Amino acid sequence: MSSATTNTSHSTNTPRKRKRLLAPREEIPWFPTLDLLVCNGCADCIVYCKPGVFELDEKKGVKRPKVKITNPFKCLVLCTRCVPICTSGAIKLPNPKDFEHFVEEYEE
Numbered sequence: 001m002s003s004a005t006t007n008t009s010h011s012t013n014t015p016r017k018r019k020r021l022l023a024p025r026e027e028i029p030w031f032p033t034l035d036l037l038v039c040n041g042c043a044d045c046i047v048y049c050k051p052g053v054f055e056l057d058e059k060k061g062v063k064r065p066k067v068k069i070t071n072p073f074k075c076l077v078l079c080t081r082c083v084p085i086c087t088s089g090a091i092k093l094p095n096p097k098d099f100e101h102f103v104e105e106y107e108e
């Protein structure tokens with residue numbers, strides 16, 4: 001019996017573009033920094049950042065904690081999605097142009 005559901009043909013699919021890093025992640029200093037004077041602790045960045053770069057900085061006696069960056073190297077190199085969702089303007093990232101040489105795009 002032949003299988004009608006094999007998944008080996010790519011003739012109608014356009015190749016998927018993927019990215020890979022050209023250096024170990026810990027050697028690429030791409031991650032956000034925070035201006036805690038303007039962070040209001042809304043936590044939108046925690047919800048929005050799927051890799052989990054941010055966490056609430058919970059301290060005893062603080063009613064509305066701010067955030068901290070606990071996993072900087074989980075930040076996806078050249079991602080900038082959290083910057084516009086922070087309406088306080090507390091999140092800063094480096095200039096992407098300075099990091100483009102760390103990322104190579106390839107087709108699957």
Ligand code: SF4
Pocket residue numbers: 034038039040041042043044045046066067085086087088089090091
């Ligand atoms: S989105 Fe901005 S203001 Fe809200 S917790 Fe994150 S850094 Fe702070």
Ligand code: SF4
Pocket residue numbers: 031032048049050051052053054074075076078079080081082083
């Ligand atoms: S740039 Fe992307 S991966 Fe990095 S902290 Fe912001 S949302 Fe997360």
